[in-house]
Amino acid sequence: MSDRAYWISWYDLPAQESERKKYLDWVHGTYIPRVMKQPGVLWGAHYASLLNIAPLGGGKGRVAKHAGAAEVPQGDGYIAIFGAASPYVFADPGREALNASLSDADRAMLAIRSGERSNIMIEEERIHGPEAKQPQPDLGPGPCIQLGSFNSINWRDEEDMARWYAQWRLPSLKTLPGVIRVRKLVSVAGWAKHACFYEFTSLAARNEHFVHYESSRPDMEAWSKEVVRRLVHATPLPIVAQRTYPPPV
Secondary structure, three states: OOOOEEEEEEEEOOOOHHHHHHHHHHHHHHHHHHHHOOOOEEEEEEEEEOOOOOOOOOOOOOOOOEOOOOOOOOOOOEEEEEEEOOHHHHOOOOHHHHHHOOOHHHHHHHOOOEEEEEEEEEEEEEEEOOOOOOOOOOOOOOOEEEEEEEEEOOHHHHHHHHHHHHHHHHHHOOOOOOEEEEEEEEEEEOOOOEEEEEEEOOHHHHHHHHOOHHHHOHHHHHHHHHHHHOEEEOOOOOEEEEEEEOOOO
16 A cells, blocks of 8 residues: 555654653654554654754755744654555544543643644655665655745746656656655645655765755756745755654664
């Protein structure tokens, strides 16, 4: 069964290391395994964001506009992701009903999260990079991801964005070293209408091969900058994160 639907939650945790460790032990050992027992859930993963990451193209990055806290919660320290074949796996019974079924102690652990936002999304398209296992790639996402979530500032620009993904961004990554898979997502529920979910074998592979990969094609690099300029992202930069569950092997 293929995974074409995703429940993604972005959030922050308290600054105190002891509180974070307590929460992470719980989310890895109790919460994610419980969600994965729900009918139709195929996999679960958890990521911690990395700091001081070089954006695509180097320099200060291309994002010209991002949503403020008044528009969308700004949590970006951690990401929980679950995969399923259908988005309705995450709508029946739904997140609120699932969380209401938890014990008081488990709900108290969930309440530690701050700045949380969630999306239910479906897959528009995916490509497999050279690092994907063959003939049957793994379902669960890789050890290092980059996940940007965004809306078009003007809906009239979305056709150009679709052409850019179809003609340049996704095809250009099929042979890039370090790439496992890239999934372009669209929303069923949540603030972001669009997301792009990149998977790499490691942060080092991302930094070595992805950050400056457009430099040999200035025409396409210019197109990329123009597309991104017309988007509003949830956060100032796409989030690059390291997988904490399942533990990297």
